[in-house]
Amino acid sequence: MADPIHLLHFADVHIGMENYGRLDPSTGTSSRVRDFLDRLDEVIDFGIEHEMDLAVFAGDAFKNRDPEPTQQREFAARIKRLADAVPTLLLVGNHDMPGMAAKASSMDIFQALDVPGVILGARPEGRVIETRNGPVFLAWMPYPSRNRLLARDEYQGNSIEELEMALRKVVAEILGDLALQAEAHDMPRVLAGHLAAAEAKLGSERTVMLGRDVAVFTSTLAEPAWDYVALGHIHKHQDLNPGGRPPVVYSGSLERIDFGEEGEPKGFCWVELERGGTRWSFHQVQARPFKTVHVDARDQSDPTEATLAAVEGMSLAGAVVRLIIRLRADQQTGFREREVEAGLGEASSVVIVREVETEARARLGDLSPEALTPIQLVDIFFQTRQEAPERQQALLGRAEELMRDTG
Numbered sequence: 001m002a003d004p005i006h007l008l009h010f011a012d013v014h015i016g017m018e019n020y021g022r023l024d025p026s027t028g029t030s031s032r033v034r035d036f037l038d039r040l041d042e043v044i045d046f047g048i049e050h051e052m053d054l055a056v057f058a059g060d061a062f063k064n065r066d067p068e069p070t071q072q073r074e075f076a077a078r079i080k081r082l083a084d085a086v087p088t089l090l091l092v093g094n095h096d097m098p099g100m101a102a103k104a105s106s107m108d109i110f111q112a113l114d115v116p117g118v119i120l121g122a123r124p125e126g127r128v129i130e131t132r133n134g135p136v137f138l139a140w141m142p143y144p145s146r147n148r149l150l151a152r153d154e155y156q157g158n159s160i161e162e163l164e165m166a167l168r169k170v171v172a173e174i175l176g177d178l179a180l181q182a183e184a185h186d187m188p189r190v191l192a193g194h195l196a197a198a199e200a201k202l203g204s205e206r207t208v209m210l211g212r213d214v215a216v217f218t219s220t221l222a223e224p225a226w227d228y229v230a231l232g233h234i235h236k237h238q239d240l241n242p243g244g245r246p247p248v249v250y251s252g253s254l255e256r257i258d259f260g261e262e263g264e265p266k267g268f269c270w271v272e273l274e275r276g277g278t279r280w281s282f283h284q285v286q287a288r289p290f291k292t293v294h295v296d297a298r299d300q301s302d303p304t305e306a307t308l309a310a311v312e313g314m315s316l317a318g319a320v321v322r323l324i325i326r327l328r329a330d331q332q333t334g335f336r337e338r339e340v341e342a343g344l345g346e347a348s349s350v351v352i353v354r355e356v357e358t359e360a361r362a363r364l365g366d367l368s369p370e371a372l373t374p375i376q377l378v379d380i381f382f383q384t385r386q387e388a389p390e391r392q393q394a395l396l397g398r399a400e401e402l403m404r405d406t407g
């Protein structure tokens with residue numbers, strides 16, 4: 001039997017995310033942009049070292065539709081390195097697409113220049129790709145955008161639900177057609193898609209969403225025609241068809257965007273493609289760690305010292321740190337943030353979140369909010385606002401009326 005074909009699958013690079021970064025004066029860019037580019041380098045280094053035969057980038061190169069020239073240049077330099085080595089699919093994700101169908105995507109430049117080795121996935125298509133280890137049938141489905149797929153007049157005046165159904169049907173038809181094409185080829189077959197699968201567990205893509213997704217059922221993707229389905233769009237790495245054939249895999253994004261991803265590994269997929277017998281593995285990259293530290297200083301005489309003592313010995317070097325500190329209201333002014341930040345000097349960035357015990361919390365005492373009726377909670381809220389008692393009563397009366405009307 002021939003050697004398997006080695007496929008490198010990665011997605012959601014999102015160059016241009018700058019949150020939790022600092023300006024790097026030597027390059028004029030955010031340290032976080034640097035992070036994202038470094039991760040991309042890691043992926044490409046791995047592929048080249050392990051003699052990949054084919055690379056699939058499953059979409060979303062940039063943070064937004066209008067990336068800065070510096071970011072475009074840095075992305076292009078890396079794609080050039082990939083494409084010089086192996087055939088490389090660049091799938092167009094929703095973040096790469098312009099708002100209007102007639103405008104160019106941030107990836108179109110690769111097609112205009114006809115960069116050797118680059119295959120641009122701007123429209124659904126399938127074709128045989130020759131690799132040094134033999135041919136592969138590679139098909140792709142860029143992000144199913146409403147205004148592209150449902151631009152026709154026949155959908156004018158339809159409800160959101162009707163449009164949703166229509167879009168889902170169009171996508172299923174396209175995927176069905178690609179699977180039919182695949183079946184005519186006796187060779188390993190790969191489907192690449194940038195889309196939301198209905199059964200996927202969501203990740204940080206929600207924080208950067210541009211609109212509502214149409215959700216594609218996993219059963220539409222898990223066609224036996226395919227040997228591997230390489231997905232992008234959802235930032236959480238996952239296999240939607242575990243143990244089954246074909247694997248239907250989100251490689252996930254390469255860097256964390258928010259603290260919701262704190263505990264999630266980040267990386268790419270390395271696939272050994274064989275008709276009917278594909279194996280794949282997930283490889284982690286050195287994504288910058290995100291760490292949340294909780295300190296409860298309410299019983300401490302010096303909350304600053306207590307915090308410094310609590311973080312002492314924690315391995316926070318290079319991490320994006322979120323410090324959540326619980327304080328009594330009277331400790332607010334005594335808490336010296338600058339000193340705490342200095343004490344966390346090894347972290348790459350620090351966010352301090354104060355959770356101050358308000359009078360309302362204190363007044364709740366041992367009562368849990370769940371044990372109170374909505375109107376009782378509203379009452380407590382108005383009390384903390386320190387409105388005049390008559391006004392409080394008037395507001396409470398209004399609130400009661402509103403709740404009756406809407407309830």
Ligand SMILES: [Mn+2]
Nearest residue numbers: 060093094233
């Ligand atoms: Mn996306």
